[in-house]
Amino acid sequence: AQSVAQPEDQVNVAEGNPLTVKCTYSVSGNPYLFWYVQYPNRGLQFLLKYITGDNLVKGSYGFEAEFNKSQTSFHLKKPSALVSDSALYFCAVRPPSGGSYIPTFGRGTSLIVHP
């Protein structure tokens, strides 16, 4: 069975500082990994995905994520945080083959960027 862990319920960072939102996963085979963002009172929006290839994946709004196979991690990063980045962030994983290809989501991490 696949699973995702987001070890921090909340991350606080000052505007202009780099941010990291952590995600670790467990899945059979090579994973497909996703990050989504949810702004208040809105649905989730797709940010980026890792399928194969370069371990550093770039996505929307200046976000990027680093895939680390040995540590089974897919941390979300941004070099310089904005107050407008404050939101709930979800990591998701699905196996590359087999079954119904339904992703599994982490519990989410609330990012708060202070002015």
Add this chain to the structure above:
Amino acid sequence: NAGVTQTPKFRVLKTGQSMTLLCAQDMNHEYMYWYRQDPGMGLRLIHYSVGEGTTAKGEVPDGYNVSRLKKQNFLLGLESAAPSQTSVYFCASSYAPGGGYYNEQFFGPGTRLTVL
């Protein structure tokens, strides 16, 4: 292109009442999903569908039923609402895997349901 829409946006029910939540997508997606979101619990999959006329149970299917009679619509029904079903419900859709698609999902704006 409206994407994924959900009806209604808000609803208050009394225990034992029934209702249907409607999800519609105009992207010709094969896969559709219903999730509920509760504080501290993240997103939990209720039911999903991999194509018109098909449905399958997710992580928390009890107390819910679904139907996918048309490819663009996915209905979630509560036959006898309970306070434990108070939640925010999200519908999502995606292409089937393959052909360059990998299940990245498109989400609707959510339905906030309160059961008294």
